[in-house]
Amino acid sequence: MSVLQVILNSIIRASELALLSLGLTIVYDILKFANFAHTEYAVVGAYFAFILNVTLGLPIFFSAILAAIATGIFAILIDRVVFKKMRNANGIIVMVTSLGVAIALRNTVRAIWGASPKSYNVPLQAPIVTKYFRITPLQIWIIAVGAAAMVAFYILLHYTRLGKAMRAASDNPDLAQASGIATEKIVTAVWFIAISFASLGGILIGMETYLLPYMGFAIIIPVFCAAIMGGLGNPYGAMLGALVLGFAENFGLYINFGKLFNLGGLLHITHRALFIPTGYKPAISFVILIVVLLLRPRGILGKKEER
Amino acid sequence: MKILEAKNIVAGYSKTEILHGVSIYLEEKEVITIIGPNGAGKSTLMKAVMGYVSIYSGTVTWKGEDVTHLKPYEKVTRGFGYVPQLGNVFPSLTVLENLEMGGYTRPKPEVRDKIDKAFQLFPILKEKMGKKAGTLSGGQRQMLGMARALMTDPELIMLDEPSAGLSPKASEEVFMTIADIHKRLERSIMIIEQDAYQSLNISDRGYVLVMGQNEFEDKAEKILTNQKIKEAYLGG
Numbered sequence: 001m002s003v004l005q006v007i008l009n010s011i012i013r014a015s016e017l018a019l020l021s022l023g024l025t026i027v028y029d030i031l032k033f034a035n036f037a038h039t040e041y042a043v044v045g046a047y048f049a050f051i052l053n054v055t056l057g058l059p060i061f062f063s064a065i066l067a068a069i070a071t072g073i074f075a076i077l078i079d080r081v082v083f084k085k086m087r088n089a090n091g092i093i094v095m096v097t098s099l100g101v102a103i104a105l106r107n108t109v110r111a112i113w114g115a116s117p118k119s120y121n122v123p124l125q126a127p128i129v130t131k132y133f134r135i136t137p138l139q140i141w142i143i144a145v146g147a148a149a150m151v152a153f154y155i156l157l158h159y160t161r162l163g164k165a166m167r168a169a170s171d172n173p174d175l176a177q178a179s180g181i182a183t184e185k186i187v188t189a190v191w192f193i194a195i196s197f198a199s200l201g202g203i204l205i206g207m208e209t210y211l212l213p214y215m216g217f218a219i220i221i222p223v224f225c226a227a228i229m230g231g232l233g234n235p236y237g238a239m240l241g242a243l244v245l246g247f248a249e250n251f252g253l254y255i256n257f258g259k260l261f262n263l264g265g266l267l268h269i270t271h272r273a274l275f276i277p278t279g280y281k282p283a284i285s286f287v288i289l290i291v292v293l294l295l296r297p298r299g300i301l302g303k304k305e306e307r
Numbered sequence: 308m309k310i311l312e313a314k315n316i317v318a319g320y321s322k323t324e325i326l327h328g329v330s331i332y333l334e335e336k337e338v339i340t341i342i343g344p345n346g347a348g349k350s351t352l353m354k355a356v357m358g359y360v361s362i363y364s365g366t367v368t369w370k371g372e373d374v375t376h377l378k379p380y381e382k383v384t385r386g387f388g389y390v391p392q393l394g395n396v397f398p399s400l401t402v403l404e405n406l407e408m409g410g411y412t413r414p415k416p417e418v419r420d421k422i423d424k425a426f427q428l429f430p431i432l433k434e435k436m437g438k439k440a441g442t443l444s445g446g447q448r449q450m451l452g453m454a455r456a457l458m459t460d461p462e463l464i465m466l467d468e469p470s471a472g473l474s475p476k477a478s479e480e481v482f483m484t485i486a487d488i489h490k491r492l493e494r495s496i497m498i499i500e501q502d503a504y505q506s507l508n509i510s511d512r513g514y515v516l517v518m519g520q521n522e523f524e525d526k527a528e529k530i531l532t533n534q535k536i537k538e539a540y541l542g543g
Contacts, residue, residue: 161411164400168408171397174359178391180383180412180459 015146045199231299388461
């Protein structure tokens with residue numbers, strides 16, 4: 001595998017992770033709790049798209065957009081029923097509640113669609129193959145959607161009234177109220193944006209592999225890792241964290257640590273090639289998470305506590 | 308005409324009662340100062356009037372309307388303006404964005420117009436318009452806090468210890484600005500102060516609050532010359 005291919009794979013992975021970790025971090029920022037149900041919403045979105053695409057026969061493009069919107073609304077409804085009652089509760093209590101919501105969502109999905117893998121009805125497309133890399137049209141889409149979502153989010157935050165109000169509410173919720181910003185409206189908008197983006201991420205992952213009720217649980221560690229690495233609550237941190245993690249996961253498996261130990265031939269510590277076994281890929285995000293928490297508990301970009 | 312009247316306010320945080328029946332009022336275009344020792348409940352009173360602190364009993368009346376249990380953002384649309392003591396700006400937003408947020412409830416052309424006016428009133432803010440509010444000095448932050456609150460053209464401006472943490476010179480500037488705002492815009496202003504000379508100097512009336520209760524109230528110049536009050540609350 002060429003280096004270029006590894007870079008491409010890293011960017012694809014980062015795009016998927018960014019779509020998910022961005023929402024996790026903004027929900028944390030405004031609502032002050034770590035939402036363990038976040039990736040489960042992505043699964044719900046992926047299965048919503050499955051209904052539209054496979055059951056109803058809509059093209060995947062429209063299915064994905066409609067499912068993302070529907071899941072955003074679904075998240076607002078769950079908020080009204082569950083989280084709204086806990087606005088003034090301690091973040092730990094809300095976090096545990098979100099764990100309950102996660103279990104409920106995961107098992108509801110399994111009860112409806114079963115535990116066997118499902119796939120979208122997507123026309124098979126030939127990959128683009130060159131001397132150095134190979135990429136499928138879907139993977140190009142993943143990168144494009146990821147990048148577009150990040151740009152859209154930047155524009156939202158800095159150039160729209162809603163986005164500025166979101167930043168204001170994040171900075172100083174009391175003062176935001178004193179400026180006439182109704183906090184609940186911001187909360188509603190944050191849920192919608194966070195969960196729509198997460199759904200797009202879930203759908204793209206489902207398109208690249210397949211749909212499983214447990215896929216949310218499988219991806220929760222890397223998503224939290226990316227968000228925490230960049231500084232929980234900081235949207236640009238979450239993007240950066242996703243990028244770092246995407247590269248770490250792919251280069252972690254690509255690098256021959258045997259050569260590294262021998263300093264590229266200067267030393268002769270080992271004669272064997274040493275690679276991290278593929279099965280340990282999920283462990284990479286764990287290890288990075290632990291190292292970040294030890295060295296920079298507030299993350300690389302860390303959110304400043306200014307008063 | 309009384310613009311604001313708070314009657315027998317009993318309020319506090321969850322189970323800790325801090326105000327035990329405080330009453331104050333404000334006439335239209337009047338400036339009042341509330342003084343009192345630390346922990347007297349001055350800030351709590353202002354927060355209760357604004358709607359941040361739950362009021363157990365008593366009423367807040369705004370131009371004849373009962374607004375006791377309205378949320379802060381609902382009071383903003385009624386004409387309340389509030390500059391808290393801590394966190395009086397949005398630190399990660401630029402000065403300009405802070406002002407835009409102040410005008411959140413207002414239509415865009417009006418906001419633009421108000422920003423121009425704010426820059427006339429606070430020329431320093433125009434210079435710093437693209438800078439993040441977190442980089443401003445304490446005095447500049449206080450100016451920005453007031454400018455932000457003025458964006459909605461409030462009929463009542465509540466200032467919680469505007470001189471807190473400022474150098475004597477900066478604090479003097481802040482009070483000159485407040486007097487200037489009052490002269491130009493003719494609004495009602497309520498000020499909380501610990502170091503109250505400057506504040507009472509620009510006020511019509513004053514209240515002394517002790518242990519969550521009204522201790523004393525009078526015309527500002529009379530409080531300033533009252534020997535007992537002077538000794539007890541104005542540091543001699």
